[in-house]
Amino acid sequence: MKFDFETPKDTAVGRSTKWQKMDLLLGHPAEKGTIPMWIAQADFQPAPCLQMAMQQVLDSGEYGYFDYSEFAERVCWWYKTRHNWRPDPAHVFATHGIGNAVGLTLQSLTEPGDGIIIFSPVYHEFSAKIRRNGRVVVESPLMIDEDGLFRMDLDALETQLTGNEKAVLFCSPHNPAGRVWEPAEIQALSSFCARHDLLLFSDEIHMDLTFGDHKHTPTAISAPDALQHLVVMSAASKTFDIAGLRTGYVIIPDEGLRDRFASYYAALDIQPNRLGSDLTCAAYTPEGAAWVDALIEVLDSNHMAFCAGMNAIPGVSAMPMQGTYLAWIDFTDTGMSDSEIRDRLVGSARVLSTPGPNLGIGGEGHHRFNIAAPRATIDAAIKRISDAFSDLQ
Numbered sequence: 001m002k003f004d005f006e007t008p009k010d011t012a013v014g015r016s017t018k019w020q021k022m023d024l025l026l027g028h029p030a031e032k033g034t035i036p037m038w039i040a041q042a043d044f045q046p047a048p049c050l051q052m053a054m055q056q057v058l059d060s061g062e063y064g065y066f067d068y069s070e071f072a073e074r075v076c077w078w079y080k081t082r083h084n085w086r087p088d089p090a091h092v093f094a095t096h097g098i099g100n101a102v103g104l105t106l107q108s109l110t111e112p113g114d115g116i117i118i119f120s121p122v123y124h125e126f127s128a129k130i131r132r133n134g135r136v137v138v139e140s141p142l143m144i145d146e147d148g149l150f151r152m153d154l155d156a157l158e159t160q161l162t163g164n165e166k167a168v169l170f171c172s173p174h175n176p177a178g179r180v181w182e183p184a185e186i187q188a189l190s191s192f193c194a195r196h197d198l199l200l201f202s203d204e205i206h207m208d209l210t211f212g213d214h215k216h217t218p219t220a221i222s223a224p225d226a227l228q229h230l231v232v233m234s235a236a237s238k239t240f241d242i243a244g245l246r247t248g249y250v251i252i253p254d255e256g257l258r259d260r261f262a263s264y265y266a267a268l269d270i271q272p273n274r275l276g277s278d279l280t281c282a283a284y285t286p287e288g289a290a291w292v293d294a295l296i297e298v299l300d301s302n303h304m305a306f307c308a309g310m311n312a313i314p315g316v317s318a319m320p321m322q323g324t325y326l327a328w329i330d331f332t333d334t335g336m337s338d339s340e341i342r343d344r345l346v347g348s349a350r351v352l353s354t355p356g357p358n359l360g361i362g363g364e365g366h367h368r369f370n371i372a373a374p375r376a377t378i379d380a381a382i383k384r385i386s387d388a389f390s391d392l393q
Ligand SMILES: Cc1ncc(COP(=O)(O)O)c(C=O)c1O
Pocket: 040, 096, 097, 098, 099, 100, 123, 171, 175, 203, 205, 206, 235, 237, 243, 246, 247, 248
């Protein structure tokens, strides 16, 4: 079946955060035609199976209390068929997205003041959520290897430990740049956690979108010994662009951890909502899988074009992408300051990206660009950015 990845969503005049928050971020009204490439929100038409599920909810007219038992079954089916891990449905908790999952996990399994390790640069909300929950952010800077890829530096992290650290909040695949961690790297991290008595919180929200031979391996499969200290978090929301339905899930294989999480979860009376649950169930089907396969082809082609376009600008280089739709572009060799780079991107190119420093240590001189948009949009962005830096040619 052919799916439509060419017609952009007609959201520029609606209430979509991607468009509506631009003025706030810029501190002034965005120039007409500014391309939003900042937030991890896609600009494609929804998968037909989601539209059908939404229509069924409407047709049913039933918005009352609901049986959500199918949700955990579909989550486990998806993990099994797409990622070769079969969790137990009894270990699955629906949450209001991953931000909520991180908060619940921190509150139920760690104490105020505990150190939580993150690998920077990383999704900026990790540090924000750790701080908002009264825990302490411990940043472990990622290294860049000879192939230009992020690597965790566990030796350096070892020397950084003070004994106050309680957990690692791991982004797999990694946002930004889409590093798809290899099983051996995940195993090494899990062994590190076991050695230092750390819990491992594995955010796998970007797991479905990987390119070529790069396949996401769930932490539970890469590191079977992680099961005793593991909390997995994921969602259909990035893959299918349904983040506004605020639905994700947590999977906890270990009984002791699960019981602690479950009592906190019950105390707050967290329950799925009908739309988020139904659309996740509709996404996690063979029809959803076919749409994702087609989406991956589009993203693969978009990222190759975008990275090639950026690499053609003197002093600018793209980190090779193995997955996700969040390109990580290095402007440091242009010799420009962060504010000059931003002025050129926003003022001349009229492209709004995420400034690297927002993502922590290692973000200076970088920008993150969301390439989940119709190809015409990506081509326009490449042209405008190239023009904005054309004096470097
Ligand atoms: C790694 C990662 N986790 C979580 C989220 C957001 O999840 P949610 O919207 O469910 O809170 C994002 C969004 O970009 C992300 O990149």
